[in-house]
Amino acid sequence: MQLMEEKIRTEGKILPGGILKVGSFLNQQIDTGFLRAMGREIARLYGGSGITKVLTIEASGIAIAAAAAMELGVPMLFAKKHKTSNVDGTVYSTVVHSFTHGTDYTVVVSRDYLLPGDTVLLVDDFLANGAALRGLVELSRQAGATVAGAAIAIEKAFQGGGDALRAAGIRVESLAVIESMDGGTVTFRR
Numbered sequence: 001m002q003l004m005e006e007k008i009r010t011e012g013k014i015l016p017g018g019i020l021k022v023g024s025f026l027n028q029q030i031d032t033g034f035l036r037a038m039g040r041e042i043a044r045l046y047g048g049s050g051i052t053k054v055l056t057i058e059a060s061g062i063a064i065a066a067a068a069a070m071e072l073g074v075p076m077l078f079a080k081k082h083k084t085s086n087v088d089g090t091v092y093s094t095v096v097h098s099f100t101h102g103t104d105y106t107v108v109v110s111r112d113y114l115l116p117g118d119t120v121l122l123v124d125d126f127l128a129n130g131a132a133l134r135g136l137v138e139l140s141r142q143a144g145a146t147v148a149g150a151a152i153a154i155e156k157a158f159q160g161g162g163d164a165l166r167a168a169g170i171r172v173e174s175l176a177v178i179e180s181m182d183g184g185t186v187t188f189r190r
């Protein structure tokens with residue numbers, strides 16, 4: 001998506017450790033016109049895939065997932081980062097290890113909302129090592145739902161998560177794919 005590459009070039013800030021800051025349009029302040037365009041692009045990519053639900057993880061994925069779900073005309077569902085146990089068995093749950101933050105966290109989604117008959121589109125803002133996306137794939141597997149694929153705003157290809165998921169047979173569409181951020185310059189995959 002040309003516009004995504006332009007936004008990253010003009011507004012993105014490269015931080016140490018291979019982190020890209022996009023707080024001006026995606027992660028803190030949200031450019032709403034651009035959000036609508038992202039939703040439309042994701043709906044164009046997955047329009048013919050029989051999606052019944054868009055699934056993301058709180059927090060930063062929610063806005064993009066909602067924009068995509070609105071365009072697709074389906075509900076948006078977000079997995080919650082949870083600290084308590086699943087004592088009453090009402091949720092699907094899995095542990096995600098974040099390399100970016102150096103922590104483990106549990107994500108849960110209610111059994112009432114993620115259903116065996118669902119065909120889900122997984123959406124997130126960033127794809128780095130892919131731990132968050134693998135967590136969503138696992139929650140979908142537990143529910144018996146079908147994963148149609150993933151739509152990501154910004155993939156950092158140099159961390160390998162996206163290509164590993166593609167190699168595992170999952171369709172991954174990213175609106176911008178960053179090959180490298182070496183020397184303070186963003187290079188996109190062509």
Ligand code: G4P
Nearest residue numbers: 019020058059060061098099100126127128129130131132
């Ligand atoms: P990981 O396996 O390296 O941890 O990467 P993953 O793709 O699972 O993403 C983990 C978290 O790190 C996500 O947020 C993602 O948005 C964030 N992240 C990864 N790389 C970058 C980056 O370059 N820039 C920014 N701004 N964020 C990045 P999260 O932990 O789920 O938190 P939240 O922000 O969604 O609440």
